[in-house]
Amino acid sequence: MQNKESKDAYIHKLDECVFHTSTNSKSVVIVSDASIKNNVTMSIMHIYLHSNPVTKTIHYAVNATFTEAEPFAIRCDINQTTQILDVSCIIVVTNLI
Secondary structure, three states: OOHHHHHHHHHHHHHHHHHHOOOOOEEEEEEEEEEEEEEEEEEEEEHHHHHHOOOEEEEEOOOOOHHHHHHHHHHHHHHHHOOOOOOOOOEEEEOOO
């Protein structure tokens, strides 16, 4: 029961974070996931910028280890987002450990 309550609390905090960010035109929310198969890391990210449609981007890296997957995904997310002008806040949401 405590695990469900903890999960619900995190989801509520995430909802609040995204809501407050969506009201700021200079904030970006990135939802990212990465996976590794046969030494190929694939990072999929969805970028939400105020009043713009969600953008989906996929990046690949070859010969990446499990410990390199998370930094690779976050680096791709930030590199992609810094190309957007007038962004003052980047929030990255990932399920990677």
